Amino acid sequence: MAVDPNLAQRLLDGDRRALARAISLVENDDPAGWALVREVYPHTGRATVVGVTGAPGAGKSTLIGQLVKNRRAADRSVAVLSIDPSSPFTHGALLGDRIRLTEHFLDAGVFIRSMANRGALGGLSEASLQAALLMDAAGRDDVFLETVGVGQAEVDIIDHADTVLLVLMPGGGDSVQALKAGIMEIPDIIVVNKADHPLTQTMVREIRGVLSLAPQGPWKVPILQTEAVDGRGVDELMDKLVEHRAFIQEQGTLSERRRRNLRSEVLAIATGRMRRRLEHKLTQDDAFERLIDDVVSRRMDPASAAGAILAAELDGDGGV
Amino acid sequence: MAVDPNLAQRLLDGDRRALARAISLVENDDPAGWALVREVYPHTGRATVVGVTGAPGAGKSTLIGQLVKNRRAADRSVAVLSIDPSSPFTHGALLGDRIRLTEHFLDAGVFIRSMANRGALGGLSEASLQAALLMDAAGRDDVFLETVGVGQAEVDIIDHADTVLLVLMPGGGDSVQALKAGIMEIPDIIVVNKADHPLTQTMVREIRGVLSLAPQGPWKVPILQTEAVDGRGVDELMDKLVEHRAFIQEQGTLSERRRRNLRSEVLAIATGRMRRRLEHKLTQDDAFERLIDDVVSRRMDPASAAGAILAAELDGDGGV
Numbered sequence: 001m002a003v004d005p006n007l008a009q010r011l012l013d014g015d016r017r018a019l020a021r022a023i024s025l026v027e028n029d030d031p032a033g034w035a036l037v038r039e040v041y042p043h044t045g046r047a048t049v050v051g052v053t054g055a056p057g058a059g060k061s062t063l064i065g066q067l068v069k070n071r072r073a074a075d076r077s078v079a080v081l082s083i084d085p086s087s088p089f090t091h092g093a094l095l096g097d098r099i100r101l102t103e104h105f106l107d108a109g110v111f112i113r114s115m116a117n118r119g120a121l122g123g124l125s126e127a128s129l130q131a132a133l134l135m136d137a138a139g140r141d142d143v144f145l146e147t148v149g150v151g152q153a154e155v156d157i158i159d160h161a162d163t164v165l166l167v168l169m170p171g172g173g174d175s176v177q178a179l180k181a182g183i184m185e186i187p188d189i190i191v192v193n194k195a196d197h198p199l200t201q202t203m204v205r206e207i208r209g210v211l212s213l214a215p216q217g218p219w220k221v222p223i224l225q226t227e228a229v230d231g232r233g234v235d236e237l238m239d240k241l242v243e244h245r246a247f248i249q250e251q252g253t254l255s256e257r258r259r260r261n262l263r264s265e266v267l268a269i270a271t272g273r274m275r276r277r278l279e280h281k282l283t284q285d286d287a288f289e290r291l292i293d294d295v296v297s298r299r300m301d302p303a304s305a306a307g308a309i310l311a312a313e314l315d316g317d318g319g320v
Numbered sequence: 321m322a323v324d325p326n327l328a329q330r331l332l333d334g335d336r337r338a339l340a341r342a343i344s345l346v347e348n349d350d351p352a353g354w355a356l357v358r359e360v361y362p363h364t365g366r367a368t369v370v371g372v373t374g375a376p377g378a379g380k381s382t383l384i385g386q387l388v389k390n391r392r393a394a395d396r397s398v399a400v401l402s403i404d405p406s407s408p409f410t411h412g413a414l415l416g417d418r419i420r421l422t423e424h425f426l427d428a429g430v431f432i433r434s435m436a437n438r439g440a441l442g443g444l445s446e447a448s449l450q451a452a453l454l455m456d457a458a459g460r461d462d463v464f465l466e467t468v469g470v471g472q473a474e475v476d477i478i479d480h481a482d483t484v485l486l487v488l489m490p491g492g493g494d495s496v497q498a499l500k501a502g503i504m505e506i507p508d509i510i511v512v513n514k515a516d517h518p519l520t521q522t523m524v525r526e527i528r529g530v531l532s533l534a535p536q537g538p539w540k541v542p543i544l545q546t547e548a549v550d551g552r553g554v555d556e557l558m559d560k561l562v563e564h565r566a567f568i569q570e571q572g573t574l575s576e577r578r579r580r581n582l583r584s585e586v587l588a589i590a591t592g593r594m595r596r597r598l599e600h601k602l603t604q605d606d607a608f609e610r611l612i613d614d615v616v617s618r619r620m621d622p623a624s625a626a627g628a629i630l631a632a633e634l635d636g637d638g639g640v
Contacts, residue, residue, distance in 0.1 A: 034623050037621050037623060038621045038623070038624055041618055041620075041621035042618045042619070043618075044618060045618055055493075055494035055497050055498060056494075056497040056498060056500065056501035056503065057493075057497040057500075057501075058494075058497075126623075129622070130623065133621070133622075148498075148501065148503055169493075171491055171493045172493050172494040172497070173375075173377070173489075173491045173492050173493070173494070174375035174376075174378075174492040174493070174494035174495050175494050177375050177376040177377040177378075177492075178375060178376060178468075180376065180377075181376035181377075181468065183376065183468055255616075258616065259612065259616050262612065262615045262616055262622060263612050263615075265622045266611070266612065266615060266622045266625045266626050266629070267598070267599065267602065267626075269622055269623055269626035270598060270626040270627075270629045270630050270633075271591070271594065271595040271598060273626065273627075273630060274591065274594050274595070274598070274630065274633075275591045275594070275595075278587070278590060278591060278594070279587065282587065291586070292579065292582065292583050292586065295582045295583075295586060296575075296578065296579050296582055298361055298362045298363075298364060298365055299362070300361075301357050301358045301361035301453070302449070302453075302582060302585045302586045302589055303354050303357060303358070303446075303450065303589055304358055305586045306586050306587075306589035306590040306593065307590075307593075309586070309590045310590050310593060310594065313590075313594075313634075314633075314634065
């Protein structure tokens, strides 16, 4: 299908269908998608980007649905990007959550999109980052990036946000342990959702304990409580999100953070492409399978085999 | 410090100090370490490698301590490698667990080593894989690889194991949710530790539900219960580990699995090195910072900047 030559302009004018089409292009790794991002990139940087992470089942989608309602009441346009890294066999397990956002489907002020990890490793985060830029360029005031996180893996997409919100649920002790052990980064705001649960206060105390051990920055990480299903605590949460954004803007750390994010993004795209390029070549290459045969039969160690592959790659034919 | 020319032979003879020294070399990315792995690699492939994963606090170290006791009673020599990806600010949070293994410190049949993520991204898993090979070459009958896992990040080191054991604790619902959502891979054996907790049976039922939805292979994933602090259930767990190993050997899937693992390992080492090489060059390179300036000021989009870097790298000077 040919790409509409006016797609960039339509996107910049805020046309929803143009935005949807543009995201499909980057999702499918279509060169026209990359060209489009290149063209509209000067118009990005205006949206407020909130990253929402937490274990599956913590209620992220429901909470985002409520935050969207709050933003719409303030007459702001919104985009939501849900990134679903679930494996093929449960395909849809997380995307099922999307139905919780359907009440906004008919509102032109709300744009919702899911992305699942169908492609190569690294390809999902790259495509999501591009999609977030497109949402920004399309003039959305608020962009919510939703991703599953109980460890380190979600880091790259969340790194693109101005504000990182971690959603916990009572009984979800593994995430608190991960915070405590330092394998999950301290977010800007923590919310305990499903706060009608009897274990909520225990969890809040535990989190407070973890935060008291973390190095103190100028921003004091607040712990809020919500019940996303009926909207309780959501307005207070939105106030805190706005407050954090204003805080980093005043402190001058917003631009610092964005520079750091963009730097990571450039590096992530470069290394992701290198990895996919290498993987692709290796699946095409009998010499690689012979190297693996040597490794399996213990004639050549894995590091030497890796060295041989890299040498061939870097002395090779170039062209990305 | 010069490397003992007989280090490889001493390691192959099972000398503990030689093994410790060799692991330090690979941990410090010393070329002598890589040369050593190359030399002893033909002698690897004999150890039984068990990967143990689970959230921080689930009791992995205590459980491994008990499994080690079981193996020693069967007169088998053991090595334990604990991989600690915690961030610098909690340095020691996970390593503190190591004291639970100290009862074995005076037993020459037990070799214990921790590795923390001090170096570059990707460097830890690469070094751990090499360390596991060294333990194997040193004639250890059983190698336990312990790593924190509540998501996908731990995947590469666990991929090196013949058998993967997931340790859960009652109340650690996030891991069950992660399994359910398919963002954590189904392991070979699941154990609910701290099984004296009232929520244990609820959790076992939940896991059973998740497993019933997963695609069924020839191996039926068992769910065991242990209380690692007093050793309850540990012998049954060890029996299951032995049973799984025998099963994959009989089915011929052990060699299949090892081929797949070694293939991933070669690829992981190659891409990890590429990434570090790129990161290193970029920190040295003013032209890169100017590219980032362009990205920050929205003159050039991130993907174009990444493309420019890759083009320079692949047409460049070579040499890994």
